[in-house]
Every structure is written in structure tokens, then in C-alpha cells.
Amino acid sequence: MTITAEPAVQVQGDRVSLLRVLGPAHVWALGVGIVLVGEFTGWNFAADKGGALAALIVCWIVGLLYTSVAMIDSEVTSTVAAAGGQYAQAKHIVGPLMAFNVALFLVFAYTMLEVSDAILLGDTIVAKAGVEGINHNSFIAATIVVLAWLNYRGVLMTLNVNFVITAIAYVSIVILFFSVSPWTQGAVLKLNELVTPGNALPYGWIGVIAAFQFGIWYYLGIEGTTQAAEEVRSPARSLPYGTMAGMITLLIAAAMTWYVCASLMPWEYLGITYYPLWDAGKLTGSALLENLLFIATLLAALASANGCINDAARAWFSLGRDRYLPTWFSAVHPKYRTPYRSILFLLPIALAFAFIADLNQAITFSILSGVLQYTFMSINIIMFRKKWPLGSIRRGYTHPFHPLPAIVLFCLCVVTFFAIFLGFGSQLIAMVAFYFLISLWFHFYRYKFVRRGAQFTMPWPKPQGY
Amino acid sequence: MWVALSYACWGISIVLALWMLYDWFKIDTTYSEEMLTSSREGELEAVSEKHRI
Amino acid sequence: MARYTPPEQSKAGQVFDIAVVVVAIFVALWLPLKLGLAGAAKSIDALDAKTWEALGQNPTMASIWEKLGYTPETAHDIIQNRFHYIIDWPTLIIMAAVLIGYFIFLFRASDREYRDVIDEKFGDK
Numbered sequence: 001m002t003i004t005a006e007p008a009v010q011v012q013g014d015r016v017s018l019l020r021v022l023g024p025a026h027v028w029a030l031g032v033g034i035v036l037v038g039e040f041t042g043w044n045f046a047a048d049k050g051g052a053l054a055a056l057i058v059c060w061i062v063g064l065l066y067t068s069v070a071m072i073d074s075e076v077t078s079t080v081a082a083a084g085g086q087y088a089q090a091k092h093i094v095g096p097l098m099a100f101n102v103a104l105f106l107v108f109a110y111t112m113l114e115v116s117d118a119i120l121l122g123d124t125i126v127a128k129a130g131v132e133g134i135n136h137n138s139f140i141a142a143t144i145v146v147l148a149w150l151n152y153r154g155v156l157m158t159l160n161v162n163f164v165i166t167a168i169a170y171v172s173i174v175i176l177f178f179s180v181s182p183w184t185q186g187a188v189l190k191l192n193e194l195v196t197p198g199n200a201l202p203y204g205w206i207g208v209i210a211a212f213q214f215g216i217w218y219y220l221g222i223e224g225t226t227q228a229a230e231e232v233r234s235p236a237r238s239l240p241y242g243t244m245a246g247m248i249t250l251l252i253a254a255a256m257t258w259y260v261c262a263s264l265m266p267w268e269y270l271g272i273t274y275y276p277l278w279d280a281g282k283l284t285g286s287a288l289l290e291n292l293l294f295i296a297t298l299l300a301a302l303a304s305a306n307g308c309i310n311d312a313a314r315a316w317f318s319l320g321r322d323r324y325l326p327t328w329f330s331a332v333h334p335k336y337r338t339p340y341r342s343i344l345f346l347l348p349i350a351l352a353f354a355f356i357a358d359l360n361q362a363i364t365f366s367i368l369s370g371v372l373q374y375t376f377m378s379i380n381i382i383m384f385r386k387k388w389p390l391g392s393i394r395r396g397y398t399h400p401f402h403p404l405p406a407i408v409l410f411c412l413c414v415v416t417f418f419a420i421f422l423g424f425g426s427q428l429i430a431m432v433a434f435y436f437l438i439s440l441w442f443h444f445y446r447y448k449f450v451r452r453g454a455q456f457t458m459p460w461p462k463p464q465g466y
Numbered sequence: 467m468w469v470a471l472s473y474a475c476w477g478i479s480i481v482l483a484l485w486m487l488y489d490w491f492k493i494d495t496t497y498s499e500e501m502l503t504s505s506r507e508g509e510l511e512a513v514s515e516k517h518r519i
Numbered sequence: 520m521a522r523y524t525p526p527e528q529s530k531a532g533q534v535f536d537i538a539v540v541v542v543a544i545f546v547a548l549w550l551p552l553k554l555g556l557a558g559a560a561k562s563i564d565a566l567d568a569k570t571w572e573a574l575g576q577n578p579t580m581a582s583i584w585e586k587l588g589y590t591p592e593t594a595h596d597i598i599q600n601r602f603h604y605i606i607d608w609p610t611l612i613i614m615a616a617v618l619i620g621y622f623i624f625l626f627r628a629s630d631r632e633y634r635d636v637i638d639e640k641f642g643d644k
Contacts, residue, residue: 015504049602082507095629129468142475149482193579206604266580268598321505326533331502333493344490357552365548421614422604423560427551429614434547436621443628452523453639457508462641
């Protein structure tokens with residue numbers, strides 16, 4: 001039997017598809033752009049959960065987790081290059097129900113991250129204004145709507161903008177780092193007086209474990225680079241390259257951020273502030289640095305929300321395209337070549353949550369969906385290597401030391417689930433219950449509208465063991 | 467100044483939101499549903515060849 | 520294996536499905552907020568003596584707090600607002616069971632669906 005449901009590749013005719021216009025720099029901008037806001041807010045809640053030293057320890061260990069994520073992701077996605085990223089991977093490697101869940105993880109993680117970014121941006125402006133009677137809602141609305149509009153109008157412009165604003169935000173961290181003379185302690189930085197043996201780990205080692213939850217926030221979203229797979233000119237090369245470069249950039253930024261912030265404020269304050277880097281700028285006493293970091297905080301939040309709209313819309317779009325959700329969502333704008341209906345659909349949802357949730361909660365929702373997804377990725381790569389061993393298909397990139405990264409990733413996910421349990425346990429159960437119920441809905445009802453064989457679009461041989 | 471900025475933000479949001487709604491309506495009524503939802507996974511190489519920018 | 524032809528979904532059906540998903544998303548995200556389940560489990564260990572020393576802040580820390588505009592009174596609620604990490608075994612076991620059960624269901628049901636996909640795609644040529 002031949003595959004007739006999917007007509008052979010058609011070139012002529014009136015078809016619209018996403019546009020292949022992006023290069024490695026855009027992939028970097030998408031990945032780092034989403035994540036960099038984590039240095040401006042969010043990572044510091046790890047200090048709240050475990051103390052300043054715990055925040056540094058998780059920065060490194062979670063860095064290891066994400067290096068595994070980036071390696072695994074690069075291998076799979078350089079082979080399964082389709083919009084939807086991990087969703088398309090799950091569909092080809094594990095199965096439809098898993099794919100449906102993965103897409104929901106993606107949409108939730110990114111939408112809630114977008115919500116957090118918008119709230120952060122609104123709150124930052126309100127804090128800066130410092131006048132009575134000003135509400136953050138207008139700034140939240142403007143952030144979400146303007147970025148949705150940018151996304152609506154085309155991916156190239158969206159990611160060009162992201163590249164510029166991400167680069168400015170990144171450079172501002174570097175400028176802050178070098179202007180506080182990091183090589184001499186005591187002048188501006190007072191690490192040994194702020195992080196003392198007595199308060200470095202106020203909760204002991206359990207605090208370090210608990211801090212994993214927000215340690216995720218140093219890097220959450222780097223795996224979003226794969227969403228651009230259908231819009232990158234040469235996915236097999238650009239995606240691994242952009243993702244790895246992004247990961248290295250972030251590891252450097254995370255280390256600098258921790259060092260400056262922990263040397264400038266007591267951990268109790270660091271743990272609750274919404275603007276650790278902006279506060280660091282203030283505490284240096286330089287008005288220039290303060291304003292620079294204020295603007296950088298806004299830009300980082302914008303870049304992140306922008307990337308999130310991009311990624312969430314692609315994941316939602318792919319769900320529609322495979323009929324996992326109504327096909328209505330799979331429309332591509334004939335002129336701008338973007339998944340415009342998905343962008344519009346997710347806009348009011350993001351807006352509604354930005355108005356009702358608070359930052360901490362939105363971040364936790366996002367982290368939860370992220371960790372569920374990483375757990376999937378660790379199992380996914382093992383299945384991928386089993387079903388299509390090396391040499392059976394062409395891989396753009398092959399990650400080293402398999403299966404070590406997968407095992408490391410899995411163990412760290414288990415630790416992170418335990419960390420979420422410490423302090424946010426009921427929220428975790430509520431989320432998993434939701435995914436479980438919606439999975440039942442999909443498996444027993446919605447899946448009947450899905451074409452079976454047509455979901456498998458990669459030109460691969462039959463998987464081993466089937 | 468901040469209050470004015472706040473109103474400006476509401477204004478921009480509403481204008482852009484209305485523009486998107488307008489464009490959405492225009493596109494959906496101009497093109498056929500088959501054409502709009504004709505994107506397929508795995509066909510992109512060939513399609514992008516044709517629409518070279 | 521015979522090719523499976525899915526039923527065409529009516530417009531109303533599509534709209535209904537979208538509504539189901541939207542409601543599910545809102546319930547999942549909004550209900551925990553409403554029930555107060557979301558957010559950190561923290562509580563304040565109140566101290567009587569509200570001085571920087573009593574709050575465990577050395578002079579460097581105290582000077583930074585003051586630079587940020589805090590007094591020992593206003594900083595008290597921040598510094599003494601602590602997590603209390605008590606491992607509540609029943610909840611932990613429920614959480615682990617829910618998570619593991621969820622993943623087992625996911626992989627098993629996916630595998631069943633996946634076999635159909637592979638059969639149809641690579642089936643008896």
C-alpha cells in the first residue's frame with residue numbers, strides 16, 4: 001500500500017506554508033530571547049527557597065540538565081524538523097497521545113511564560129513610575145497585543161526585533177558585571193559579608209533541592225528553538241548551532257548574574273524582589289547603571305514574550321494541522337505566512353491570565369509544564385535511538401555519550417518534581433490531574449477525527465520492533 | 467507623564483487588536499478555507515523552493 | 520490493515536471542541552488560583568525584638584536594607600517569612616502515584632495508537 005492520503009509533494013497549486021527565512025542568529029535570538037528574562041526575574045526565587053548559595057548550586061546543576069536538553073533536542077530536531085518541535089518528535093517517536101500532551105506542555109509553558117513577562121513588564125514600569133493610581137494592566141495589554149501583532153505580521157521581522165533587544169539586554173548584564181569591578185571584593189561587591197557560613201544555606205541541603213524549582217528559570221525555554229524548524233533555512237545545521245550557542249551564552253549570563261546580585265543584596269531580599277538585576281543596578285549607586293538595567297529588564301521581558309507567542313502559536317498550529325484540534329487553527333496567513341489564527345486565539349487567553357494571576361504563580365505553572373516536557377524528552381531520546389539506531393536514518397547532529405545525558409536529565413527531572421512538591425505540591429497535583437483528564441478526552445473522543453498513517457510525515461524506514 | 471503613557475498603551479492595544487480582527491476577517495472572507503489550511507508537515511522543502519524570497 | 524477514514528467534523532462540533540479545550544485550560548489554571556492552592560507554602564515566624572541584630576543581619580546587610588528603604592520593622596515580615604519544609608508523606612505518595620500513573624497511561628495509550636499509525640503507514644505493501 002502506498003501513502004495516498006498524503007499526496008506526493010506538490011509544488012504547483014495554491015498552497016500556503018510557513019516561510020523559510022531564518023538563519024542561526026534568529027534561532028539564537030529565539031532561544032536566548034525567551035530565556036534571558038529569567039536572569040532579570042525568577043531565578044532569584046531560588047534564593048528564597050534555599051538561600052544564596054543554593055541559587056548558585058542549582059544554577060550549575062540545572063545548567064547540566066539543560067545542556068542535556070540542548071544536546072538531546074539538537075539530535076532529534078535536526079532529524080525531525082517540523083513546526084511544533086517536540087510535538088512532532090513525540091508524534092514520530094512515541095505516539096499521538098504523547099504528542100498531544102507535549103504540545104499542551106509547550107503551549108502552557110510558553111503562554112504562562114508570556115504572562116509572567118507581561119506582568120513583570122507592567123510591574124517594572126509601575127515601580128519605576130512610582131505615582132499613585134497607575135495600574136499595570138495597560139502596560140500588560142500593550143505588551144501582549146503589540147507583540148501578537150508583530151508575530152502576526154511575519155516571523156522574520158519578529159525575530160529580527162528579538163535579536164536586537166536580546167542582544168541589548170545581554171550586553172547590559174555584561175556592562176553591569178564589569179562596572180562593579182568583579183575582580184575586587186569589598187569596594188562595591190561584598191559577597192563574603194552577605195553570604196556567610198551562617199546564612200549561605202539557611203534551610204540546609206533540603207533548601208538546595210527545593211531551589212531546583214526556580215533554578216529551572218535560569219534556562220527555561222531554550223528548547224523553544226525547535227519551534228522554528230519549519231522556518232529555518234537549513235534546520236539540520238542552524239538548529240543545533242543556534243541552540244548550543246544559546247546555551248553557552250546563558251550559562252555565562254547566569255554565572256555573572258548570580259555573582260553580582262549575591263554580592264550586592266542579602267538573600268532574604270534577593271529571594272523576594274521582582275527585579276534582582278535592576279535592584280543591583282540601583283545598589284551600585286550609579287544612575288546610569290540603574291536606568292540601563294531598568295531598560296534591559298523591559299527589553300528582556302519583551303523579547304521573551306515575543307518568542308513565547310511565536311512558539312506557543314506554532315505548537316497550537318501543529319495540533320490543528322494534524323486534526324488533534326479543529327483544523328481551523330492550521331490556517332496560514334497567505335500574505336504574512338504566519339499561523340495567524342493560532343496567534344489570535346492564544347492572545348485573549350494570555351491577556352486574561354495576565355490580568356488575574358500573579359507573577360510567582362504564573363512562573364510555577366510554566367515551570368511545571370516545562371519539567372513534564374523534559375521528563376518526556378529523556379525517555380523520548382532513548383526510544384528514538386532504539387527505533388532508529390545510528391546509521392538507519394540521516395541525522396543532522398548526533399549527541400555524544402548516549403545514554404548518559406538522557407539518564408542525567410531524567411534524574412534531575414525527578415529531583416525537580418520533588419522540589420516543586422516542597423512548597424507547591426497541591427499545584428502540581430492539580431496540573432497533572434488536568435493533563436490526565438484532557439488525555440482521556442483525547443484518547444477516547446478526539447482521536448477519532450485524526451488520520452492515522454498521515455501523521456507520520458518523515459521519510460524514514462519502518463521503526464525497529466514494529 | 468506615566469498616566470498619559472498608560473492611556474497611550476490602551477490606545478495602541480485597541481488599535482492593533484482591531485486591525486488584527488479586521489485583517490483576520492478580510493483574509494477569511496477572501497480566501498478559501500482549503501487554501502488557508504493547505505500547509506502540510508514535511509512538504510516544506512518543495513513549497514519553499516517555489517516561493518523563493 | 521484497512522485504512523482508517525476519520526469522520527468529517529461539523530462546524531458546530533469544531534466550535535464545541537474549541538470551547539471544551541478553552542474551558543479546560545481555564546479551569547486548570549484558574550481553579551488552583553481561586554482555591555488558594557497555588558503559590559508557596561510560607562509563613563511568618565514573628566519576632567518580638569525588631570532590630571537588625573535580632574533579624575540576623577550584619578551591619579553590611581543592614582546598610583543595604585536601609586539603602587533599599589527598609590527599617591527593621593518593615594523588613595521583619597520579609598526576613599521572617601520562611602518556608603517550612605516538612606515532608607508530608609501521604610501527599611508525596613499521592614503526588615508520585617499521580618505522576619507515575621499519568622506517564623504510564625500516556626506511554627501505553629500512545630503506543631497503542633502508534634502501532635495503528637505504523638501499520639497504516641508501512642502496512643502490507
